[in-house]
Amino acid sequence: MTDTTTGALEAELDELRDWLRDTWDPDLTVGAWWERLGMAGWAQPLLPRDAYGRGMGHAESLAVHREIERHGALGAPTGLGLLLAAPTIATHGTPDQVARYVPDIVTGRRAWCQLFSEPGAGSDLAGLSTRAVRDGDSWIVNGQKVWTSGGHLADLGMLLARTNPDVPKHRGITWFAIDMRQPGVEVRPLREMTGSTMFSEVFLTDAVVTDDARIGDVDDGWRVANTTLTFERTGMGGGGRSLPPARPGTVTGDLSLRAGDLVAARPGPAATPSGPRQSPAADLIALAARRGRSGDPVVRQALVRLHVLGELARVSGLRQRAARAAGHDVPGLPSFTKLMMGDALRLRRDLGLRLLGPAGTLHGYTDEERAGLTSAAPGVASPIVTGQALAAQALPIFGGTDQIQRNILAERVLGLPKEPGDLSQVPFSQLPRNA
Numbered sequence: 383m384t385d386t387t388t389g390a391l392e393a394e395l396d397e398l399r400d401w402l403r404d405t406w407d408p409d410l411t412v413g414a415w416w417e418r419l420g421m422a423g424w425a426q427p428l429l430p431r432d433a434y435g436r437g438m439g440h441a442e443s444l445a446v447h448r449e450i451e452r453h454g455a456l457g458a459p460t461g462l463g464l465l466l467a468a469p470t471i472a473t474h475g476t477p478d479q480v481a482r483y484v485p486d487i488v489t490g491r492r493a494w495c496q497l498f499s500e501p502g503a504g505s506d507l508a509g510l511s512t513r514a515v516r517d518g519d520s521w522i523v524n525g526q527k528v529w530t531s532g533g534h535l536a537d538l539g540m541l542l543a544r545t546n547p548d549v550p551k552h553r554g555i556t557w558f559a560i561d562m563r564q565p566g567v568e569v570r571p572l573r574e575m576t577g578s579t580m581f582s583e584v585f586l587t588d589a590v591v592t593d594d595a596r597i598g599d600v601d602d603g604w605r606v607a608n609t610t611l612t613f614e615r616t617g618m619g620g621g622g623r624s625l626p627p628a629r630p631g632t633v634t635g636d637l638s639l640r641a642g643d644l645v646a647a648r649p650g651p652a653a654t655p656s657g658p659r660q661s662p663a664a665d666l667i668a669l670a671a672r673r674g675r676s677g678d679p680v681v682r683q684a685l686v687r688l689h690v691l692g693e694l695a696r697v698s699g700l701r702q703r704a705a706r707a708a709g710h711d712v713p714g715l716p717s718f719t720k721l722m723m724g725d726a727l728r729l730r731r732d733l734g735l736r737l738l739g740p741a742g743t744l745h746g747y748t749d750e751e752r753a754g755l756t757s758a759a760p761g762v763a764s765p766i767v768t769g770q771a772l773a774a775q776a777l778p779i780f781g782g783t784d785q786i787q788r789n790i791l792a793e794r795v796l797g798l799p800k801e802p803g804d805l806s807q808v809p810f811s812q813l814p815r816n817a
């Protein structure tokens with residue numbers, strides 16, 4: 383996945399504009415439109431050309447997504463299939479596997495989830511214990527996954543399973559593309575404190591995955607998983623693009639909606655306010671003014687801290703993207719940026735709730751409940767601020783917790799010694815466990 387030069391990018395964008403003029407039709411269904419977009423290589427331009435992409439870099443890919451939006455067409459599908467599964471399969475899969483899985487992803491026909499974390503394996507992902515045992519041309523899978531984002535909406539899962547417990551933990555894991563719609567896979571949605579259902583627990587009981595759905599070699603899944611995790615950490619192509627109000631896959635039914643209706647429902651580029659960029663603290667500055675707290679020195683200090691942190695996180699993100707576009711990395715910058723974003727979210731949570739006072743505890747779990755709160759107590763409750771405060775815990779956990787980011791910075795950037803008690807060479811079956 384290389385970066386294109388400015389001239390080459392302009393040529394690609396010209397080609398895209400012509401293509402959009404000839405191809406976009408608001409009367410198409412979402413499925414039919416995504417079919418065209420995906421098969422033309424515009425859904426995930428970061429993928430290589432021989433894997434239904436355009437071999438572009440991050441900045442160029444973002445320019446493609448913005449051009450689609452500027453044209454007034456429905457944006458490309460999104461989700462873990464596009465962000466993680468497709469680039470992983472493009473990197474480690476055989477040409478047959480690329481042809482089998484990637485078209486369904488770039489066209490949004492199938493949705494994917496990530497079956498990595500387990501109740502006993504999160505930060506220490508290599509300690510996972512879901513087992514896959516060979517049975518002829520298939521593997522039989524038993525175990526439990528948790529935190530599975532979109533598990534209840536997924537057609538396929540990126541499964542990590544232990545295929546050899548007698549070697550050190552990183553060396554006995556295999557990466558599979560498993561069918562989620564089979565009797566051996568039970569998905570139990572979890573309701574979070576925000577009121578939404580983002581994750582599920584997934585129970586695998588004699589679930590079957592065929593050997594031709596194995597991505598990479600047997601027992602070499604840690605290497606494949608690291609590709610997936612790298613794309614997760616770098617948020618492949620996601621940052622900066624508006625997400626389409628339609629979800630991929632067979633479960634939601636969104637593919638049969640009229641594409642034009644969804645574009646009409648979203649604020650288009652014309653509706654985007656022009657002029658100077660707003661402060662990352664703008665909404666809380668306005669809330670402080672509404673609550674008559676703009677003169678409170680503690681509130682003012684927190685607002686300034688939030689502005690500075692938000693700006694630092696933004697420019698660090700830009701720096702990271704620029705470095706990637708130039709083909710290199712700034713050591714530790716992704717960890718540092720993630721930590722700053724987590725700090726900004728926590729500060730936003732604390733300040734928002736301080737401004738709302740007791741009304742900050744009023745929260746609706748559904749759209750109707752939230753609308754009811756706003757109309758019953760106008761100007762008192764703010765379901766948006768409370769909702770953001772409740773969701774602020776997510777970022778400091780997923781994609782590597784804050785503590786893990788600090789470990790990375792300590793060991794890989796500052797050169798501090800590794801944690802004591804290294805068990806990486808002990809066979810998985812001999813690792814000490816809780817009783």
Ligand SMILES: Cc1cc2nc3c(=O)[nH]c(=O)nc-3n(C[C@H](O)[C@H](O)[C@H](O)COP(=O)(O)OP(=O)(O)OC[C@H]3O[C@@H](n4cnc5c(N)ncnc54)[C@H](O)[C@@H]3O)c2cc1C
Nearest residue numbers: 496497498499503504505529530531776779780781783785
């Ligand atoms: C919003 C969200 C979406 C997610 N989506 C998915 C998904 O789709 N698929 C999936 O597989 N997983 C998903 N996850 C799971 C996520 O990857 C894990 O929650 C994360 O890796 C942490 O693992 P854990 O929850 O088991 O915590 P643990 O690893 O048990 O950690 C518990 C605490 O101990 C600390 N800790 C652990 N090890 C160390 C150490 N070595 N040094 C210092 N402190 C340490 C941690 O920082 C944490 O505070 C998601 C999580 C969230 C919040």
